[in-house]
Amino acid sequence: MKVGLTYDLKTDYHLKAGDPPDANAEFDHPDTIKVIAKAIESNGFSVQKIGNAADLLEKFEKLSVDIVFNISEGLEGRNRESQVPMLLEMAGIPFVGADALSLGVSLDKLMAKKIFMAEGIPTPKFKVVEGLERIKNLDHMQFPLFVKPRFEGSSKGLTEASRVENKEELKKQVEHIISTYKQPALIEEFIRGEEFTVAVVGNDPPEALPIVQIQIDGELKLRDKFYTFGHIKDDALEYICPAPVSKAVEKKIADLAVRTYKAIECRDFGRVDIRVDEKGNPYVLEINPLPSLSTADVFMVVAKAVGMTYEDMIGKILKAAIKRHRLN
Ligand SMILES: Nc1ncnc2c1ncn2[C@@H]1O[C@H](COP(=O)(O)OP(=O)(O)O)[C@@H](O)[C@H]1O
Ligand SMILES: [Mg+2]
Structure with a gap:
């Protein structure tokens, strides 16, 4: 069986003027792609590296893979993670992991x-602030509060200042998130x-x-x-x-x-x-x-704890997808 691999590399993303310093935080290191490809091969599959959504579009007509292992984060906006899954769905190519809708929400x-x-x-009480209007209607929540960007991951936008004790700190942090990350701020009870x-x-x-x-x-x-x-x-x-x-x-x-x-x-x-x-x-x-499926991240800490190797864990995830698609 031939497995395609879709991903975004840190090295493919060039920071632009006005980008926050953590703009490329979600993307993968080339070494992660190498080890995932090797892990898929060690489970008895062949691998075709496809790249990101743009690469996928370019190769759209000529792809011959049975399934795609997708770890592409996408470039921008709240639908960024859905871009590759949507294209794969359009092409009728089965893929590993959640579909575009689940990724988006x-x-x-x-x-x-x-x-x-x-x-x-259960989830913390919250309020979303869209712009720099006065922050109102917080009566259902108690300080300390926590401020994060509405659609980021990898702890983007989170520093010691994210936990706020009073209205002034809150206002400052909300302004920082909205202006730096160009999206609404999500305020939660800490x-x-x-x-x-x-x-x-x-x-x-x-x-x-x-x-x-x-x-x-x-x-x-x-x-x-x-x-x-x-x-x-x-x-x-x-x-x-x-x-x-x-x-x-x-x-x-x-x-x-x-x-x-x-x-x-x-x-x-x-x-x-x-x-x-x-x-x-x-x-x-x-x-x-x-x-993240990088060798230093949570999935691999868990793998070690249950006596599995990195290759076993990648194989387990891939095989779950193969079974779901009834490809075996
Ligand atoms: N309401 C909260 N109360 C306390 N800590 C929080 C809260 N929300 C986020 N955090 C802290 O911030 C981290 C990142 O937040 P999370 O919502 O998981 O976003 P990300 O997508 O960046 O991982 C969490 O792992 C936690 O340590
Ligand atoms: Mg998190």
């Missing part, structure tokens, strides 16, 4: 939260407590892998600490798997992750980010239907 955190609420999935992220794989039924706990500065009780863009490059943040929690807590978090995955109609693989407050109430922050 998850990347837009406001849309995702509306779905969570409709499904009874969930003080602990943080988990859950890798989910497969379909009918999806399987939550052992949950991962986020440790920052050596602490699991994060209280006011959170994941910033800066943490991606330093070693203050660590993924702990298995998470040192009771069986009951593990099950509660894992079940919530699977419910979220199903609510968004994720496929083959995904990752759900959850904060738990000091009373033990969990809140879903977001779902990533296209989580």
Whole structure:
């Protein structure tokens, strides 16, 4: 079977004037593409590297692959992750992972939260601010609050200033997000407590892998600490798997992750980010239907914890898609 590979490389993106410094954060390093290609081959498939959406368009007529392993993040806007899946759907080529709709509603955190609420999935109270108007109607929320861009990932726009204690800090951060990231700001109640992220794989039924706990500065009780863009490059943040929690807590978090995955109609693989407050109430922050598969990221930490290799994990995800498409 021949597997196409679609991706966006960090090296293909040239920062433009007016771009925030983290503009290329989501894109993959060439080494990640190399190791994924090797991992697919080691599972007995041949690989054709296709590239990004523009490359796919160019090769559209001449593609001969049985399935595409898509990790393309797309270039701009809230539909960016949906571009390659939409083209593949048009061409009638099966692909690994969520479809354009699921990717679009998850990347837009406001849309995702509306779905969570409709499904009874707990998520922090929130308000979206579109422009630089006066910030009103916050009475349903209590400081501290948290400000993030409405449709970014990879902790883009998140620094120590994202958690705000009062109206002045809030206004400043909202203005910063709107002007730098050129999109509405999502204001949420800050969930003080602990943080988990859950890798989910497969379909009918999806399987939550052992949950991962986020440790920052050596602490699991994060209280006011959170994941910033800066943490991606330093070693203050660590993924702990298995998470040192009771069986009951593990099950509660894992079940919530699977419910979220199903609510968004994720496929083959995904990752759900959850904060738990000091009373033990969990809140879903977001779902990533296209989580990083780099060797340093969560999926590989989980693979190690369950005795799987990187190749096994990539194979498991690919085989889930092959089975879903009934290609075997
Ligand atoms: N409401 C919140 N309360 C506390 N921390 C938050 C909240 N929202 C986000 N965070 C922190 O910011 C990080 C990134 O937010 P997230 O919503 O997962 O966006 P991204 O797409 O950038 O990963 C989370 O992992 C968490 O540490
Ligand atoms: Mg996240």
